[in-house]
Amino acid sequence: MNINRIYFVTGNPYKLAEVVAILSEGPRLPFELQAVQLELPELQAQPEEISRQKCRLAAEQLQGPVLVEDTSLCCTALNGLPGPYIKWFMEKLEFEGFLRMLEGFEDKSATFQCVFAFAPGPGSEPVTFVGRLPGRIVAPRGPSGSKWGDLSRLFELEGYGRTYAEMDEATLRAVSHRSRALALVREYLLTL
Numbered sequence: 583m584n585i586n587r588i589y590f591v592t593g594n595p596y597k598l599a600e601v602v603a604i605l606s607e608g609p610r611l612p613f614e615l616q617a618v619q620l621e622l623p624e625l626q627a628q629p630e631e632i633s634r635q636k637c638r639l640a641a642e643q644l645q646g647p648v649l650v651e652d653t654s655l656c657c658t659a660l661n662g663l664p665g666p667y668i669k670w671f672m673e674k675l676e677f678e679g680f681l682r683m684l685e686g687f688e689d690k691s692a693t694f695q696c697v698f699a700f701a702p703g704p705g706s707e708p709v710t711f712v713g714r715l716p717g718r719i720v721a722p723r724g725p726s727g728s729k730w731g732d733l734s735r736l737f738e739l740e741g742y743g744r745t746y747a748e749m750d751e752a753t754l755r756a757v758s759h760r761s762r763a764l765a766l767v768r769e770y771l772l773t774l
């Protein structure tokens with residue numbers, strides 16, 4: 583396939599910066615990654631389908647190869663909810679309300695999940711890449727006012743005993759749900 587530029591489409595500047603930083607580490611990809619700041623509609627579906635739909639819309643709008651990403655936070659006690667709707671839960675309930683929602687459940691385990699979707703152009707079925715990171719929801723710890731907001735103070739990574747907000751950026755970048763998924767994206771893009 584003759585691709586020399588891929589659009590990474592997101593409305594979130596932090597997500598964009600992180601994807602660019604992770605992809606610029608390691609072996610160089612033979613493409614230019616071009617950022618496009620565009621809020622894509624997210625239709626209700628399972629997380630992988632939401633990401634695929636964002637990808638189809640982005641490929642239509644930009645008429646070229648596109649990469650998009652959708653992040654979910656899945657609580658075991660809530661059978662995977664809020665999942666892809668975590669953004670709206672945090673916005674409407676804030677962290678106090680979110681924690682209260684889980685109060686009645688003993689099981690606080692949760693998984694951060696990142697789904698990238700890539701399509702070489704409009705009309706192609708997007709391919710997805712999933713990265714998961716297990717952990718649990720805790721009372722907020724770590725500095726507030728960080729780039730991802732309070733959510734990063736509530737999610738403690740399994741095996742680290744620290745919340746996202748308590749981790750230094752380099753360590754987190756090496757283990758995050760996003761870098762796990764991007765390792766698969768990189769592997770795939772290198773085969774094109």
Ligand SMILES: O=c1nc[nH]c2c1ncn2[C@H]1C[C@H](O)[C@@H](COP(=O)(O)OP(=O)(O)OP(=O)(O)O)O1
Binds near residue numbers: 591669733
């Ligand atoms: O590493 C992370 N650490 C903490 N929080 C995070 C992280 N990654 C995403 N998040 C938050 C952002 C948003 O509230 C929700 C995902 O929603 P999601 O639709 O994927 O992101 P978005 O709407 O900000 O950007 P986009 O335009 O690419 O859809 O989880």
Ligand SMILES: [Mg+2]
Binds near residue numbers: 624
């Ligand atoms: Mg979004």
